[in-house]
Amino acid sequence: MKLHFFGTCSGTRPFKDRHHVSFALEADNGIYWFDAGENCSYTAYLMGLDLTKIRAIFISHCHMDHVGGLGNLLWNIRKVTGVEKKLPIGGDIDVFIPLKETFDGIMAVLKNTEDNFRIPFKVVPHIVDDSLCYVSKADGVEVRAYHNHHLPHDDGDPWLSFSYVIKAGDKRIAYSGDTRLEDIPNILTEKTDVFLMETGHNDYRDVCRLIRERSLPVEKLFFIHHGKSILPDPVSAEKEAREIFGENVFISDDATSVTI
Numbered sequence: 001m002k003l004h005f006f007g008t009c010s011g012t013r014p015f016k017d018r019h020h021v022s023f024a025l026e027a028d029n030g031i032y033w034f035d036a037g038e039n040c041s042y043t044a045y046l047m048g049l050d051l052t053k054i055r056a057i058f059i060s061h062c063h064m065d066h067v068g069g070l071g072n073l074l075w076n077i078r079k080v081t082g083v084e085k086k087l088p089i090g091g092d093i094d095v096f097i098p099l100k101e102t103f104d105g106i107m108a109v110l111k112n113t114e115d116n117f118r119i120p121f122k123v124v125p126h127i128v129d130d131s132l133c134y135v136s137k138a139d140g141v142e143v144r145a146y147h148n149h150h151l152p153h154d155d156g157d158p159w160l161s162f163s164y165v166i167k168a169g170d171k172r173i174a175y176s177g178d179t180r181l182e183d184i185p186n187i188l189t190e191k192t193d194v195f196l197m198e199t200g201h202n203d204y205r206d207v208c209r210l211i212r213e214r215s216l217p218v219e220k221l222f223f224i225h226h227g228k229s230i231l232p233d234p235v236s237a238e239k240e241a242r243e244i245f246g247e248n249v250f251i252s253d254d255a256t257s258v259t260i
């Protein structure tokens with residue numbers, strides 16, 4: 001299996017060589033896409049990914065640095081199905097998103113694009129809650145959502161921001177989404193092969209210290225959704241992170257892939 005990083009930046013002003021956050025897990029029989037920042041499908045396509053292998057898209061929350069590329073991603077899937085004469089591998093594309101209003105808005109924009117966005121497959125929305133939200137028998141992939149405290153929340157209201165834990169074969173991958181430091185232990189409750197952690201709202205050094213001081217079971221730590229503690233000098237940041245965490249910490253870059 002591979003993890004592909006399409007965008008590694010937090011919601012900054014445009015930043016050279018980095019786009020807003022998006023990555024995917026590619027298994028033998030499908031691609032599982034997480035967040036959809038600007039340009040994600042452009043980058044993925046030029047990296048050689050087959051967009052018709054996407055089975056499901058998971059959005060952590062509806063801020064623009066996580067959904068800005070969603071409309072274009074769906075548009076590009078349609079374009080590829082038309083030009084390459086093939087259908088999405090799973091038949092339909094499932095979109096897991098916390099706010100139906102955002103999904104409906106994106107679909108309304110698409111409806112007025114080429115050929116009124118007529119497509120030979122369905123884009124199926126699912127509103128995210130705290131649950132095992134997706135199971136792919138084709139790949140043995142399971143995705144569970146955990147609410148976090150990135151966005152304000154009142155008792156009784158739906159949660160609007162989520163982290164995801166992916167089980168794929170014998171691997172466990174946790175993705176923070178945008179989150180607070182105190183939310184991290186909730187998704188690191190058992191051995192986690194890969195932890196993808198944001199630094200738009202957290203200093204990478206605090207993340208490394210928390211994991212080590214609390215003995216949280218993380219094998220490999222990848223930073224993604226970089227914020228101000230990383231963006232000015234990622235090389236020095238990676239060096240300093242290794243002094244705290246050990247050698248298995250990485251600062252991800254756009255248009256790169258790792259085998260897990």
Ligand SMILES: [Zn+2]
Pocket residue numbers: 010011063065066178200225
């Ligand atoms: Zn963000």
